[in-house]
Amino acid sequence: MNAQKPELLQHPIFVAPSNLMAAQPEVPSSKYYTLRYVLAAALAAGESRIILPALSDDSDALFRGCRALGADLEWEDEQQQVLLIRGSGRPRATGPVTINVGNAGAVARLFLGLGALLPDITFVTDHPQSLGKRPNRELLEALTQLGVTCEGTGVEGCLPITLHGGAIRGGKVTISGARSSQYLSSLLFLAPLLPDGLEITVVDGLKSQPLVRATLEVLQEAGIRVEYDDHLLAFRIAPGQQYQARTYTIPGDYPSAAALLAAYAVSNDPASELRLSRLRPGDEVGEALLQAFRDMGADLRVNGEQVTLRGGRRLRGFELDGDPVIDCIPVLVAAACFAEGESVISNIESLHYKESDRINDLCAELRKAGCSVEPQEDAIIIQGRPQGVEGGAVVDGHNDHRVLMALAIVGLRSRRGLTLTGAEHIAKSYPHFFEELQRCGADIHPVTPQA
Incomplete structure (x- = not known):
């Protein structure tokens, strides 16, 4: 019953600067x-x-x-x-x-x-x-x-x-x-x-x-x-209760959708349009996430369970209480790295205790890529660089799927791309994430060791 690992995850991967195209990827289940x-x-x-x-x-x-x-x-x-x-x-x-x-x-x-x-x-x-x-x-x-x-x-x-x-x-x-x-x-x-x-x-x-x-x-x-x-x-x-057998249908996963939305939000190309389905309206995490993208100026539309985001918009700095969308914070930080002005994402102290230290570890890797980020005990402060970042670095995912997603987004908007080590840890929640980005037009390929 094991989830099959994509072949792409056998080695470190290189995420090259890329223009994304119109796509309708399937969002993983929640x-x-x-x-x-x-x-x-x-x-x-x-x-x-x-x-x-x-x-x-x-x-x-x-x-x-x-x-x-x-x-x-x-x-x-x-x-x-x-x-x-x-x-x-x-x-x-x-x-x-x-x-x-x-x-x-x-x-x-x-x-x-x-x-x-x-x-x-x-x-x-x-x-x-x-x-x-x-x-x-x-x-x-x-x-x-x-x-x-x-x-x-x-x-x-x-x-x-x-x-x-x-x-x-x-x-x-x-x-x-x-x-x-x-x-x-x-x-x-x-x-x-x-x-x-x-x-x-x-x-x-x-x-x-x-x-x-x-x-x-x-x-x-x-x-x-x-x-x-x-x-x-x-x-x-009360005591004496019993769980009842039922049929349950799982909705789409907003934190996974957040990574795809952030990748398109930072795109400079207005032809890059992302359309996602099976995102349950009224979901508390989802509503807070979509509002965060609106606050940064993304071109976002919602129609029932379908969410559409078009690139090419100049993003702006924003302030966010991060606790309601705690698993989406790394990719929102990545998007803020390309917004105009300062962004402050606060109330996120619990990120220190995730698969990695998602405040300090994330900021350390983003700085290698050329981003201006300042970690704090309970917040991350980002000085956006709408012109892009240099890249050209080897960055590590710290055994953390959410950090890997954030680094991939930055790699797409860097001038020289990023090499990601530990890419296999994406399989924790979204095994086919990098393959999905490839289908969206991203230039991502394995870095095989020299003979």
Whole structure:
């Protein structure tokens, strides 16, 4: 069931300065919703169908985890567009369980909560320099409050992690929302399966609220009742609930669309027109993302689920509260590098704790390309260069798909192109991203080693 790796990712790649042409690429399915719907289906007793799930390295980790918790997954079609899931009703295992979560942070965290229902489960990663460095301390502290014995690595609770649970009942728990909303989502998926239910109090604020609302939306569709306040800081989940088998259709992925939109937004050619479909209107992340492109002056039109963006516009500097579109920030920074004037993207401190440090690492690589970017603890300040940047450098993706997308966009508008190392990590969420850019007219080719 592994997502097939494109041949282009076998070596470093060169992104040459390119003019993009009119194109209608297919947007990948939403990673956010694939994770949540597949998980809800795996926890339901009976058969569910997932139509158009995302296919990526993260999806592979998700499918492995669901099987380890007792669900059966198989494709109904050779095109891998419909996934049949026979759920287990709750995590079940007779002996110790080990799950390799790959480089999928959200998968790891949501499964950590459900793993508390098993007597002995260990989470490992084969990406120690990326996911292996991401903190889980706050979530492990919350699980400890519920009676789980948690064995994490280091003071921040990094992987590998072993949990000894199985007999937890629920009750009341406090969780910090300062660094990640995934901790809260993990508890929300766990809560209906606890004999005494769960009351959750969120402290220190809550990052990425749109993704918590996505969790609540999916839980409701799966038949789970959750009571919560308007600020998403207090939740009550009654005991005795069961996930219901359903058919779910996955919408298009806005963070992936953001990369394509940014590539066209920075184009100087008004003939470069991008048309994207299957982008659900009213999506909270999507609406904030599209507004950001409007604020920078992009030629953007929306008609139902179709979004069209035409290049050739002079972009302008803008200010953005980045938290609602946190996974789109690297490509928005890349676009701002070619806008006129200063752009300030703030409220993004959580980017320090992603697959890479998406503030400092991203800015270090953009500076190699000739961009004027200033990293701060909670923001990135960009001095735009509408005339373009020099390029001609070797830049690294830091094991991070979002950083790779941003660097590719800059390479397209540089004078001498960019060589990207670590390009294979694009497969985490969008395995065919570089091939898609090629079909849009980009000159991208592998850099093969000299004999």
